Amino acid sequence: MKIEGLTIRHGRSRDRAHGADIALRNIDLDLQPGSFTALIGPSGCGKSTLVNAIAGFTPPAQGRVWIDGAQVHGPPPEVGVVFQQYALFPWLTVLGNVRFGLKQFRLGRRAEVERAEAALAEVGLAELAHRYPQQLSGGQRQRVAIARTFATGPRVLLMDEPFGALDAQTRVDMQELLLALWRKRRATVLFVTHDVDEAILLADHVRVMSHAPGQLVMHYQLTQPRPCKLSRAGRDLLMLREDILGLLRPPGTFRPEHLS
Numbered sequence: 001m002k003i004e005g006l007t008i009r010h011g012r013s014r015d016r017a018h019g020a021d022i023a024l025r026n027i028d029l030d031l032q033p034g035s036f037t038a039l040i041g042p043s044g045c046g047k048s049t050l051v052n053a054i055a056g057f058t059p060p061a062q063g064r065v066w067i068d069g070a071q072v073h074g075p076p077p078e079v080g081v082v083f084q085q086y087a088l089f090p091w092l093t094v095l096g097n098v099r100f101g102l103k104q105f106r107l108g109r110r111a112e113v114e115r116a117e118a119a120l121a122e123v124g125l126a127e128l129a130h131r132y133p134q135q136l137s138g139g140q141r142q143r144v145a146i147a148r149t150f151a152t153g154p155r156v157l158l159m160d161e162p163f164g165a166l167d168a169q170t171r172v173d174m175q176e177l178l179l180a181l182w183r184k185r186r187a188t189v190l191f192v193t194h195d196v197d198e199a200i201l202l203a204d205h206v207r208v209m210s211h212a213p214g215q216l217v218m219h220y221q222l223t224q225p226r227p228c229k230l231s232r233a234g235r236d237l238l239m240l241r242e243d244i245l246g247l248l249r250p251p252g253t254f255r256p257e258h259l260s
């Protein structure tokens with residue numbers, strides 16, 4: 001997945017004169033196949049905008065996005081997207097929701113059901129296939145969304161704060177599940193998070209975005225085996241964490257050392 005010189009503008013023409021409509025400015029990004037990249041940045045810096053551009057939902061004002069060497073002009077079938085809000089259809093069962101994602105492949109009923117059931121088994125939801133989304137917990141709903149996406153065999157998986165709404169323990173379970181699926185499927189993952197610890201625990205690359213309009217300002221490559229445990233990770237990871245937190249603080253923010 002490759003991005004070159006991507007600029008995205010939102011909104012009203014009257015903002016254009018002073019550039020207030022620029023959400024992303026001149027982004028270059030090259031993700032190696034099978035890599036896991038966390039994207040972190042302050043609220044409103046343009047992370048979701050970047051996800052929407054890669055997914056082909058938002059056209060660029062300038063620049064290009066390529067998936068497997070083909071330029072993106074609309075939603076490519078090789079790209080899966082998982083949002084914080086699970087975006088499940090309430091009128092379809094769990095199985096129906098996963099099957100819906102497979103319709104584009106015209107597999108035939110039997111193959112479609114088998115593939116959807118296999119995906120649900122992978123996320124531990126085989127038993128709940130005939131429930132409706134409103135009969136599931138938040139964590140279970142997100143498992144359905146992940147199964148629906150992985151069932152399509154995406155080459156690139158975009159995840160926009162997928163675990164942001166979950167409680168701490170469910171979040172840890174989902175992180176482990178995601179890493180296990182990623183190892184098995186080897187999709188290229190771009191994972192948006194607000195949480196520095198989550199970025200460090202999951203990713204082998206961490207990209208930091210500046211305050212709006214978003215630009216990629218730092219790239220860290222991590223070599224520790226995942227999931228990293230901060231408690232066991234030692235000084236290097238803790239310093240990295242401090243570094244990233246420093247980049248995310250707006251200029252002039254209070255720091256405890258100001259008191260000393």
Ligand SMILES: Nc1ncnc2c1ncn2[C@@H]1O[C@H](COP(=O)(O)OP(=O)(O)OP(=O)(O)O)[C@@H](O)[C@H]1O
Pocket residue numbers: 010011023041042043044045046047048049050212
């Ligand atoms: N459809 C839209 N029309 C106009 N402006 C938009 C639109 N979508 C986003 N924006 C603006 O673009 C900027 C970037 O928004 P975006 O949602 O990409 O940020 P983000 O980094 O994902 O934020 P958060 O971390 O709070 O979710 C913001 O200033 C936002 O108000």
